Amino acid sequence: MIFKRAILVCLLLLPGGALSAQPQRSALFFVQKGEASFAAGEYRTAAAHFRDALQKNSGFLPAHLGAARSYYSLGDLRRARVHFLRALELEKDNKAAMTGLALVQIDLGDFPSARELLDRVRELAAGDAYNNYALGVFHRRLNHLELAEGYLRKALRVRPAYAPALVELARVLADQDRMAEAEASLERARRVQPVYPGIYVARGNLRFVRPLPPVTRKTVAFACAGPTKAIRRLIALRRKTKT
Numbered sequence: 001m002i003f004k005r006a007i008l009v010c011l012l013l014l015p016g017g018a019l020s021a022q023p024q025r026s027a028l029f030f031v032q033k034g035e036a037s038f039a040a041g042e043y044r045t046a047a048a049h050f051r052d053a054l055q056k057n058s059g060f061l062p063a064h065l066g067a068a069r070s071y072y073s074l075g076d077l078r079r080a081r082v083h084f085l086r087a088l089e090l091e092k093d094n095k096a097a098m099t100g101l102a103l104v105q106i107d108l109g110d111f112p113s114a115r116e117l118l119d120r121v122r123e124l125a126a127g128d129a130y131n132n133y134a135l136g137v138f139h140r141r142l143n144h145l146e147l148a149e150g151y152l153r154k155a156l157r158v159r160p161a162y163a164p165a166l167v168e169l170a171r172v173l174a175d176q177d178r179m180a181e182a183e184a185s186l187e188r189a190r191r192v193q194p195v196y197p198g199i200y201v202a203r204g205n206l207r208f209v210r211p212l213p214p215v216t217r218k219t220v221a222f223a224c225a226g227p228t229k230a231i232r233r234l235i236a237l238r239r240k241t242k243t
Contacts, residue, residue: 027056027063034066041195043073061090068100077104095121099134106138114138129158133165140172148172163193167202174206182206 034049047070053063068083081104087097098117105114118138121131136152139145152169155162166189173182183206189199 025056027053027060029053030056031060031062031066034063034070038066038070038073039195041197043070046070047074059090061087061094064090065094065096065100068097072100072104077107080104093120093124095124095128096130099128099131102134103137106134106141111138111142127154127158129155129162129165132158133162133168136165136168136172140168140175143175145172145176149176161192163189163196164198166192167196167198170202170206179206 030049030053034046034053037043037046037049047067050063050067050070053060054067057063064083064087068080068087071077071083072080081101084097084101084104087094088101091097098121102114102117102121105111105117114134115138118131118135121128122135125131132151132155136148136155139148139151149169149172152165152172155165156169159165166185170182170185170189173179173185183203186199186203186206189196193199
């Protein structure tokens with residue numbers, strides 16, 4: 001009896017035996033890894049995980065969508081477009097793929113194609129948050145600021161913690177010189193998704209376009225007067241500020 005058990009254990013430990021076999025990592029496993037990396041703002045790592053998923057299953061729709069979103073976030077519009085189109089081949093009325101492709105087309109300057117895609121999604125689901133966000137992006141690029149704000153607020157009514165919509169809303173508000181509201185929208189985005197890189201890019205842009213404070217304007221004026229004179233005046237201004 002002991003001898004038979006020993007033989008059974010040896011067979012299980014042999015290559016191909018039940019105990020020696022490594023667990024197979026499925027396409028779904030890599031998609032889940034990719035989604036976790038994407039949520040953490042690690043877009044390059046996310047794209048690698050989605051590629052691994054597609055090596056397991058080249059026709060896995062969630063992997064194509066994840067890869068497309070990752071490449072779009074990295075600014076690789078060509079690869080993003082390829083994966084969104086492949087997703088639409090797999091499911092022709094996929095709302096996320098149509099909306100994502102529309103965002104790519106907006107960045108490429110193809111507004112008619114983008115509008116056609118966004119209208120198709122509206123016919124399928126008028127209240128889709130992602131689509132309303134994309135419509136906000138579309139109208140801001142065309143300087144239709146009131147329309148852009150309306151669509152972004154619609155998106156946020158459905159998904160109040162959607163950081164990209166909060167950041168885009170901040171840009172729209174800043175374009176209307178509503179800087180306090182823009183900063184508040186960015187702060188809200190930071191609280192709900194602190195790792196989203198777009199928050200910090202937008203915040204830097206807002207500070208860059210904000211009107212210069214009086215002291216800074218004087219600094220620029222002094223600099224234009226010549227380096228030596230400028231330094232002397234800046235020292236005098238600093239002393240006056242301290243007193």
